[in-house]
Amino acid sequence: MSTEIDARGLACPQPVIQAKKALDSIEQGSVTVIVDNAVAKENVAKLARANRCGLSIEEKDGHFYLRLTKDSGRQTPDGIPAARTVYLIAKNTLGHGNDELGAVLMKSFFFTLQAGDSVPAAVMFINAGVELAVDSSPVLDHLKALSAKGTEIMSCGTCLDYFGLKERLAIGEISNMYDILARLEGAGKAITLS
Amino acid sequence: MTRQYDRLLSFVSVHHAIRAEKLLAGEGIKVMPLPTPREIAISCGQCLLLRSGEEARALAVLKTAGVEWSKLYSRDETGRAYEKLAEYEG
Numbered sequence: 001m002s003t004e005i006d007a008r009g010l011a012c013p014q015p016v017i018q019a020k021k022a023l024d025s026i027e028q029g030s031v032t033v034i035v036d037n038a039v040a041k042e043n044v045a046k047l048a049r050a051n052r053c054g055l056s057i058e059e060k061d062g063h064f065y066l067r068l069t070k071d072s073g074r075q076t077p078d079g080i081p082a083a084r085t086v087y088l089i090a091k092n093t094l095g096h097g098n099d100e101l102g103a104v105l106m107k108s109f110f111f112t113l114q115a116g117d118s119v120p121a122a123v124m125f126i127n128a129g130v131e132l133a134v135d136s137s138p139v140l141d142h143l144k145a146l147s148a149k150g151t152e153i154m155s156c157g158t159c160l161d162y163f164g165l166k167e168r169l170a171i172g173e174i175s176n177m178y179d180i181l182a183r184l185e186g187a188g189k190a191i192t193l194s
Numbered sequence: 195m196t197r198q199y200d201r202l203l204s205f206v207s208v209h210h211a212i213r214a215e216k217l218l219a220g221e222g223i224k225v226m227p228l229p230t231p232r233e234i235a236i237s238c239g240q241c242l243l244l245r246s247g248e249e250a251r252a253l254a255v256l257k258t259a260g261v262e263w264s265k266l267y268s269r270d271e272t273g274r275a276y277e278k279l280a281e282y283e284g
Contacts, residue, residue, distance in 0.1 A: 055230065
């Protein structure tokens with residue numbers, strides 16, 4: 001849902017009042033407010049920050065376009081919070097077709113996962129997925145951030161052994177199929193990336 | 195983790211974004227790839243975060259290599275507010 005408010009020519013605090021009204025009327029979506037002076041721009045930006053909204057600002061021909069985005073937190077569609085979700089990662093790239101693109105997508109995936117307010121209960125790596133948990137991993141910083149927020153990071157010991165990577169594990173614990181199955185079966189929602 | 199990054203660079207295509215990441219990392223410029231934030235509505239889904247202290251050097255590297263970026267934004271400490279600073283002019 002997207003709403004646009006043209007607040008050019010309006011005196012303070014009208015732009016803020018109209019923006020607030022529009023934000024209050026939506027659960028999630030975006031509100032674009034157009035203003036014609038720096039003071040109004042700053043005041044609408046403050047409103048966005050106070051309401052924990054995302055904000056992008058662009059200037060065109062001396063007018064400011066402020067896009068405020070509101071979301072209601074990341075939840076799986078059936079309402080299970082991310083905190084009860086576990087991920088099983090069976091590959092070091094995301095998707096099939098091109099590995100260079102797959103590596104880019106995997107980095108984006110973990111960036112987005114760790115940036116959320118709510119993080120998953122566990123992320124478990126098997127097969128070539130364990131390459132993501134070793135010292136040369138392109139997503140190591142993201143895994144550290146997830147771990148710091150309480151996500152359990154587990155890597156299959158057999159897989160680390162197979163690839164000769166046991167000594168290079170850089171995050172989380174070495175695990176086994178019993179633990180992995182227990183986490184999958186006990187999860188609110190289990191997601192496999194393979 | 196990402197608070198040190200106060201600039202965001204978008205690209206005209208994912209190919210340019212991938213090239214830029216490799217080039218800048220090769221020059222020792224610290225960058226972080228990320229999907230285009232929802233706050234910014236542009237076509238290419240891949241952006242790079244970088245630090246303002248390295249902005250000029252990064253843009254010079256990209257210019258020399260012919261990498262086409264799209265827009266440069268400032269990014270506040272919340273990581274959710276972006277203000278456009280410049281557009282690519284070739």
